[in-house]
Amino acid sequence: MKMDSDVIIKGSRTRPNPFKLVPCEKYGNNTEAPFILNLSVEALALIDVHSHCVQTEVIGLLGGLYCSRYRQLNILTAEPCESLTAGTSDLQCEMDPVSQADAFERLTKAGYQVVGWYHSHPTFVPNPSLRDLETQAKYQQLFADGNQPFLSLILNPYSTPHQTLTKNNLVSKYKCLMLSEHISSSQNESRTPYAFNPLLVRREKLFYNLTHRLEELCSKIEGKPSTLCITDKLRGKDMPYLTKILTSLRHHFETTGLSKIESERLVDQIRAILLEHLRSKPNGK
Numbered sequence: 001m002k003m004d005s006d007v008i009i010k011g012s013r014t015r016p017n018p019f020k021l022v023p024c025e026k027y028g029n030n031t032e033a034p035f036i037l038n039l040s041v042e043a044l045a046l047i048d049v050h051s052h053c054v055q056t057e058v059i060g061l062l063g064g065l066y067c068s069r070y071r072q073l074n075i076l077t078a079e080p081c082e083s084l085t086a087g088t089s090d091l092q093c094e095m096d097p098v099s100q101a102d103a104f105e106r107l108t109k110a111g112y113q114v115v116g117w118y119h120s121h122p123t124f125v126p127n128p129s130l131r132d133l134e135t136q137a138k139y140q141q142l143f144a145d146g147n148q149p150f151l152s153l154i155l156n157p158y159s160t161p162h163q164t165l166t167k168n169n170l171v172s173k174y175k176c177l178m179l180s181e182h183i184s185s186s187q188n189e190s191r192t193p194y195a196f197n198p199l200l201v202r203r204e205k206l207f208y209n210l211t212h213r214l215e216e217l218c219s220k221i222e223g224k225p226s227t228l229c230i231t232d233k234l235r236g237k238d239m240p241y242l243t244k245i246l247t248s249l250r251h252h253f254e255t256t257g258l259s260k261i262e263s264e265r266l267v268d269q270i271r272a273i274l275l276e277h278l279r280s281k282p283n284g285k
């Protein structure tokens, strides 16, 4: 009996905390990025709205195209999935396998390659946790067999409640990362996560595609227990969630060179969609 309890105690002492966040190295410093990364603002905006409007961690797949000749990966769209732990945790989530298979099929049917996965860190920095790295290692290995890269995008929509609302922390933070091939002795013999410096780009038919996809997303999350009411105010702040979301989106649109007038026109259309679906709380409260 004593032996057993010793083993358990020892085990719990030595097992690293799976939620521990691991800082990323940056590609470009001493290590060359394996490819050029372009991120479409349509994909980023979808992920940003999904992450903002659900209070727990959200998860999904990334669709895009990889050109091995030019070593360029274009992330073109995102496909939201259901989480197995939906509504129970803001620290971890796992993709529901049925929803993952559906998302995979939708992307491939639309002519995309599945090039990565995304998830949110609702109120903490977008560095991967040890568990995220385990998941990334499995996916990366699986897709490497098909000679295709597979990356992870982590987005953090909200700063912690005690932070003041400056323009800087109204804009979501995100990281696109992959694991190094070599093992690092300084990181507990694990592979080091490397963050890309992606170029945010705008595709044709942005207005049509994005509003269409946001309608789909909002219909999907509308009325769920963890979906928030966007006219409510941020915890402890005098600002509705809606204002926070639109400020972040506006910043992404203008980063791609969209004019202020055009950006505002798109923001107006998105505001209308969000208000139509996510205004009242579930059960009409």
Ligand SMILES: [Zn+2]
Binding pocket: 091, 119, 120, 121, 128, 129, 132, 154
């Ligand atoms: Zn995570």
